Structures are given as C-alpha cells and as structure tokens.
Amino acid sequence: MGDRKSNKEKCIGVLISGRGSNLRAIIQKIESGYLNVRIGVVISDKREAKGLKYAQEHNIPNFVIQRKAFESKEAFEEAIASKLEAFGVELVVLAGFMRILSSSFVNRFYPNIINIHPSLLPSFPGINAQAQALSYGVKVSGCTVHIVSEEVDGGPIILQAAVGVEENDTEETLSQRILEKEHTILPMAIKLWSEGRIKLHGRKVKILDQEGFVIG
Secondary structure, eight states, rough: OOOOOOOOOOEEEEEEOOOOHHHHHHHHHHHHHSSSSSEEOOOSOOOTEEETTHHHTTTEEEEEEEESSSSHOOOOOHHHHHHHHTTEEEEEEEEOOOSOHHHHHEEEEETTTEESSSSSTTSSSOOOOHHHHHTTOOOEEEEEEEOSSTTTSSSSSEEEEEEEEETTOOOHHHHHHHHHHHHHHHHHHHHHHHTTTTEOOOOOOEEEOOOSSBOO
C-alpha cells in the first residue's frame, strides 16, 4: 500500500455519514503538516451530515449521494465509486460511514480502503460496539483502523489503541474517550499509507520503519 519511492502528495477520499469529527482530525493533521496528502473529495450518504461543513469550510469538493436516489444498492455504490475515481482518489477512508459496502465495491479499491471502528477488533464488530463492550463487561476497549474486506469489520488490522473501561462508564463517556484515540490513529494510519510503510502479507499488516524494515 502506498509508494515508498514517491514524495508526491497523495489523494484520499473520505466517506462520512454524521458529525465528521474524524474528517476534521484529518484536515487538522494536513494543515499542521503532519500529513502529506490532500482530500480530493468528501462524500456523505446523508444530506444532514454535519461533517459536510468541514469540507465546505476548507473548500474541499463534497457531495451528497443518497441511497434512496437509486433503484439498487449497486447503482448507489457505482455513483460513489465513480465520483471517487473521477477525483483521482488513491485511498478511500471510511470515517463514520454507516453503511455496509458490497464485495464488488470493496474489491474495486482493496487494499486501499480503510475504516475506523470503535472497538479492539475482532471483538465487538458491527454497530453499537461501545454498548457491546459495556454489556460484556470488558475492562479494556479501544479502536481499530483496518483495511476493509468483504467481511464486515474483519479486514487486516493496521493500528489499534486501547482505552480503559471505568466502573461508572456510560456508552457516551466511553465513546468520547475512544473517539479521542480515533482522532490519533486514523491520521497515523493515513500517514503510514502515504509513506508506503504498510505492507500486507495475507491478512497480516506489517509496518515498515523509515528505512523499509519491519517494525517489531
């Protein structure tokens, strides 16, 4: 994933459905110089998604593509994929995109399609991961950046960050602490990708150091 031979600014596309806090974190990391990428396009499947305002405020091309506007899921996904490709997107970032994508869409971009999930996968995949963690009584939760595969939340893991679960945690308080970690590791994963430091071996991800050697 990525290209170690090129320092050229790479283009990412971000898919959102809601508040867009991870999109905002990515924009901030780009503006700070931490990330040498540009966001080519932001796409939301919900017109009311608050995250669209971040794209608009930073003059990033943004579009609303709603499922209800299409007769089939295939046509809906084709519209999204075509838009991503039209803007030259090299990495698709799912940042709170609340739809399960088909195998054909995933395979079109694989392995250059990543997602942020609010649990330490493979534990608690799917929706309401934070509530699942609390119900199960785990002492540690967290978040995961993974390559998107045909299996929901089952793709190769790039990075994880742990968050302790406190005795008096609610879904809201746990979610907020996990979200803070998401804002760190999602940009970090994008940075690793842009520097060509993510190598996929089967379902395992190897992270390379600056010299091209496997870390750990």
